[in-house]
Amino acid sequence: MTDHAQQLRTQLLNELTAGGSLRTEEWRAAADAVARHEFLRGGFFRHAGGAAWEPVLQDDPGWLEACYRDESLVTQIAGTILPQDVRGQIMREPTSSSTLPSLVLRMLEDLQVEPGMRVLEIGTGTGYSTAVLATRLGDDLVTSVEYDSDVASRAGAALWDQGVHPTLVTGDGLLGHAEGGPYDRIIATCGIKTVPTAWIEQTQPGGIILATIGGWLHASELARLTVHEDGTASGPLLGGQVSFMLARPQSPPPLGLLPDLDAGTERPTSAGADVLDDWTSRFIAQFAAPNAQRLTLNRDGRDEHVLIDAVTGSWAALYEESGRWIARQSGPDLLWNAVEEQLGRWHTAGRPAAEKATVTLTEQGQTLTW
Numbered sequence: 180m181t182d183h184a185q186q187l188r189t190q191l192l193n194e195l196t197a198g199g200s201l202r203t204e205e206w207r208a209a210a211d212a213v214a215r216h217e218f219l220r221g222g223f224f225r226h227a228g229g230a231a232w233e234p235v236l237q238d239d240p241g242w243l244e245a246c247y248r249d250e251s252l253v254t255q256i257a258g259t260i261l262p263q264d265v266r267g268q269i270m271r272e273p274t275s276s277s278t279l280p281s282l283v284l285r286m287l288e289d290l291q292v293e294p295g296m297r298v299l300e301i302g303t304g305t306g307y308s309t310a311v312l313a314t315r316l317g318d319d320l321v322t323s324v325e326y327d328s329d330v331a332s333r334a335g336a337a338l339w340d341q342g343v344h345p346t347l348v349t350g351d352g353l354l355g356h357a358e359g360g361p362y363d364r365i366i367a368t369c370g371i372k373t374v375p376t377a378w379i380e381q382t383q384p385g386g387i388i389l390a391t392i393g394g395w396l397h398a399s400e401l402a403r404l405t406v407h408e409d410g411t412a413s414g415p416l417l418g419g420q421v422s423f424m425l426a427r428p429q430s431p432p433p434l435g436l437l438p439d440l441d442a443g444t445e446r447p448t449s450a451g452a453d454v455l456d457d458w459t460s461r462f463i464a465q466f467a468a469p470n471a472q473r474l475t476l477n478r479d480g481r482d483e484h485v486l487i488d489a490v491t492g493s494w495a496a497l498y499e500e501s502g503r504w505i506a507r508q509s510g511p512d513l514l515w516n517a518v519e520e521q522l523g524r525w526h527t528a529g530r531p532a533a534e535k536a537t538v539t540l541t542e543q544g545q546t547l548t549w
Contacts, residue, residue, distance in 0.1 A: 195281050209311050217340065222263060251279045274424065363386045366390070399462065486518075
């Protein structure tokens with residue numbers, strides 16, 4: 180490594196230590212032994228305004244410096260497109276990235292891992308976080324699963340070049356990797372809508388699952404769940420509005436043909452669609468309507484805010500009229516009733532911050548309480 184790269188890395192780690200993301204000497208030593216730029220040799224995409232992205236390649240000015248900023252760097256667009264594939268700009272959705280180092284290291288600290296523990300990582304990505312884990316624990320105690328075979332291949336090559344050889348698996352991370360279990364810790368570097376049963380089954384009683392729980396309303400929080408002897412798991416949210424790309428098998432399906440939004444039953448509502456503009460309110464609402472997607476339509480000269488359950492077909496449309504909100508709903512489930520009730524419980528509790536909440540997983544599903 181060049182002296183300049185080492186200087187940039189030391190500067191970054193100093194910033195992360197001062198900011199509280201990097202809190203122990205053990206993790207600092209592991210991070211100091213891993214060169215992030217070696218996992219970004221293929222370049223990355225820089226946001227170019229709006230929905231546009233432009234490539235930054237290894238030979239471009241500023242590439243090395245950007246690798247050591249505390250920023251997430253998009254490494255793949257639209258599932259297959261890499262920086263070297265693009266000249267100019269592209270307007271598609273990012274599908275893979277190198278997570279900002281402060282979040283990677285904060286999560287590794289929050290994982291509460293100790294020497295000798297066996298760890299399963301869901302989402303290898305570029306391989307940077309995998310390398311830090313394996314440097315701290317040893318190759319034989321780290322297993323990492325990546326859904327995208329091309330992403331997995333590039334990460335494997337980068338890890339091999341750096342002399343790091345954990346167990347790498349290509350497949351659906353939501354299924355875990357039973358062959359390497361049971362694990363003391365599971366950490367997910369992708370977002371999930373619900374914690375998979377397989378993760379609980381593959382974690383030792385007393386072990387921890389650290390994952391970002393979110394949903395199709397695009398609000399998420401980091402949860403640290405302890406697995407219990409009876410096969411349930413529970414634990415606190417850690418706060419900070421942590422966000423990752425959702426695991427691809429849990430990504431929202433296309434909505435297709437919209438339902439007849441003139442049908443249904445109307446009623447006034449005390450909670451208008453504007454409550455969903457707040458991150459925490461939206462996160463809480465997802466537990467009442469976990470399969471709902473949101474869109475805004477202009478109909479008859481007014482904006483209607485629509486929730487559609489992609490699984491059941493239930494929907495709710497909300498609009499303002501004469502200073503009050505009206506909800507119109509149809510389908511097997513009354514979506515807005517459920518959202519209103521969930522938010523009502525939160526308001527009754529005094530609108531506590533996310534880190535005051537507990538997530539519990541049982542055979543009946545995933546619940547949020549204060």
